[in-house]
Amino acid sequence: MTYDYLIVGSGLFGATFARLATDSGKRCLVIDKRSHVGGNVYCEDVEGIHVHQYGPHIFHTSDKKVWAFVNRFVEFNRFTLMTVANYKGRLFNLPFNMNTFYGMWGVRTPEEAHAMIEAQRGEIKDITNLEEQAISLVGRDIYEALIKGYTEKQWGRSCKDLPSFIIRRLPVRYTFDNNYFNDTYQGIPIGGYNVLIDKLLEGVEVKTDIDFFDGLESQWRSLADTLVFTGKIDDFYHHRFGELQYRSLRFEHEVLHTPNYQGIAIMNFTDRETPYTRIVEHKHFEMMGSEVNNLPMTVISREYPQAYLPGYEAYYPVNDDSNSRLYAQYQALAEQEEHVIFGGRLAEYKYYDMDDTIARAMACWDDNKKIATKP
Ligand code: FAD
Ligand code: UDP
Numbered sequence: 001m002t003y004d005y006l007i008v009g010s011g012l013f014g015a016t017f018a019r020l021a022t023d024s025g026k027r028c029l030v031i032d033k034r035s036h037v038g039g040n041v042y043c044e045d046v047e048g049i050h051v052h053q054y055g056p057h058i059f060h061t062s063d064k065k066v067w068a069f070v071n072r073f074v075e076f077n078r079f080t081l082m083t084v085a086n087y088k089g090r091l092f093n094l095p096f097n098m099n100t101f102y103g104m105w106g107v108r109t110p111e112e113a114h115a116m117i118e119a120q121r122g123e124i125k126d127i128t129n130l131e132e133q134a135i136s137l138v139g140r141d142i143y144e145a146l147i148k149g150y151t152e153k154q155w156g157r158s159c160k161d162l163p164s165f166i167i168r169r170l171p172v173r174y175t176f177d178n179n180y181f182n183d184t185y186q187g188i189p190i191g192g193y194n195v196l197i198d199k200l201l202e203g204v205e206v207k208t209d210i211d212f213f214d215g216l217e218s219q220w221r222s223l224a225d226t227l228v229f230t231g232k233i234d235d236f237y238h239h240r241f242g243e244l245q246y247r248s249l250r251f252e253h254e255v256l257h258t259p260n261y262q263g264i265a266i267m268n269f270t271d272r273e274t275p276y277t278r279i280v281e282h283k284h285f286e287m288m289g290s291e292v293n294n295l296p297m298t299v300i301s302r303e304y305p306q307a308y309l310p311g312y313e314a315y316y317p318v319n320d321d322s323n324s325r326l327y328a329q330y331q332a333l334a335e336q337e338e339h340v341i342f343g344g345r346l347a348e349y350k351y352y353d354m355d356d357t358i359a360r361a362m363a364c365w366d367d368n369k370k371i372a373t374k375p
Contacts, residue, residue, distance in 0.1 A: 011039020
């Protein structure tokens, strides 16, 4: 065998696994069907601005091991995500907090906000879907203005047909705190995400523009003892039980000749009619305060939700009941494999954030190391 590991996919899962294996003296080959490494955290340099090509990425974690790991390779800046929602021209702070409640109802104390939400929550007892979860957390007004339109655009289905956990990703706070995350650590890698990925892949053999399924699957597999697969699990089994559903996105990137277009990294457009969900202004991730004006131009990206069709990227697993059942069938097959490790958002069909993905890669490496060194 030429390699110990053939790693399909150079995103955070593949790159983390490759780093850990290489540091232990293993030989890895990483292949990726895209023309660059990094998967969805890849950034393009446009006019000195790191443009998040596949959607805005903010690193946040409470996992000390993951934070220590990434800090071995790159330092992080002090960026803290605070998002503004634009509902038909009215601006509200996100995530849901006292600033949002004040903006919506003029309430000034946590007690007043509680009373308002309690009154709007009505009779909901059992939470069976996203709509019930949202109304019970923040009341009907906020659901209608800031959640319903955005979510139905994003997922292409009714809030009644979506799992409640999706909305629980966002904090609800009875304090004046606009931080989008509750995690202990947060920031953007100084120099951008490509620095992190390049360090993770330093000294690792990498080939881009290679699709594992382009007819040479068995030849690729014969190169290594173990395959680490980070693509779609239903692709791996050639859709034997049917296709898993994903949600896709389309990005429209634009260079504007103004130093500061919207004054914030992410503005969400939460009404149903605006066809995009958010506008990202990339320079705000890395240029703070008056630094923003040092560059006379800016780059913005409009993010349009999109059905997942052939040729599009699969960005989000659709973790509803029927897809979860289908995934369980694939997972049962995956568990029988002795020389294949499935990891990451697509192979595990899970809504992983970056820190979850890195933590999974570290855990998979530890497990595999134990098996490999068993007497
Ligand atoms: P990916 O990054 O998707 O990498 C998989 C790689 O495998 C890709 O490069 C792909 O080209 C390659 N591949 C697939 N199939 C094949 C094949 N057949 N042959 C060869 N190569 C193949 N997380 C956060 O923590 N914070 C955020 O702010 C955040 N924002 C996000 C915004 C958006 C719009 C999206 C979609 C995700 C966001 N995430 C965020 C999640 C984050 O992107 C993921 O957790 C992480 O990138 C997953 O890494 P991965 O390696 O599993 O997958
Ligand atoms: N969401 C919403 N309104 C917003 C932002 C988010 O209703 O302005 C909902 C939407 O359903 C989304 C979910 O909250 O899918 C999780 O939001 P998050 O920002 O975590 O989404 P991601 O970054 O994964 O796209």
